[in-house]
Amino acid sequence: MELAVFILFALGALVSSLVVVTHRNPVYATMSLVLTLVCVAALFLMLGAPFIATLQVLIYTGAIVVLFLFVIMLLNIQREEHAAPSSGIQRWAAIFSALVFAGLLLGLFWRAHGGDPAQPALTEEQVSLTTLARLLFTEYMLPFQAIGLLLLAGVVAATSLARRPDGRLTSPDQELAHAPGDAPRAEEAP
């Protein structure tokens, strides 16, 4: 029974991740990423990590993917154009080296852990919010603070990168297209 559920979600994750890397329309690719993330969250649940599974759904599909969709729609990205003539050999070289990499990784994991008996999932008490919080706020206090600093730096960097240097909402050539005194509108397509 558990094997069937594992195979179901593993296949779901594999197929939807293939769609992520092959689909030319970024919106479909992003929605497919949501499916991958939910499948992996289900695998987290099967591995006995309910807190991580919740975080995965909340942070990844709730915040990061929404950010992606927002940027895709803000920039009005169309489907990717067809590959330039020179990139054909690059693509095959990339796929070949990725397959070699996959073979190495699979061989490594299989040799290291192929025969290991399955361990029982961590107990409720081991993965409870209290235990994880205690680990986080005692043993990993310094990384936790560093992560907070990193997020703050990320917020500052993102705001300063995404705003125009002169503080206006539209570019000067767009403003020329409007009548003088026309309120600048950010949603106008360039």
Place this chain on the structure above:
Amino acid sequence: MVPASWYMLLAAVLFVIGTIGALTRRNGISIFLSIELMLNAVNLLLVAYSRQLGDPTGQVIVFFVLAVAAAEAAVGLALFIAIFRHGHTIDVNRMNLMRW
């Protein structure tokens, strides 16, 4: 009970799919999506090891990876907005401002 090695193999395959995407796609957003896939594969590996070794520390590390992924996505997408404003494209083949 599904052995942890199966989860590891799945994580390896997901990571490689993300690698293929990051290497072959030319749309900046798609490259970012592929990188998110790779991060997610590593998270799966960490949780699988956490069960195999009976140690909840792996789950704490996944928490850090999630936070780093969020910061990376925010800064990266802001970068793409700035680049798009500059050249009206996020095709990485056409970004040659700093090419020698």
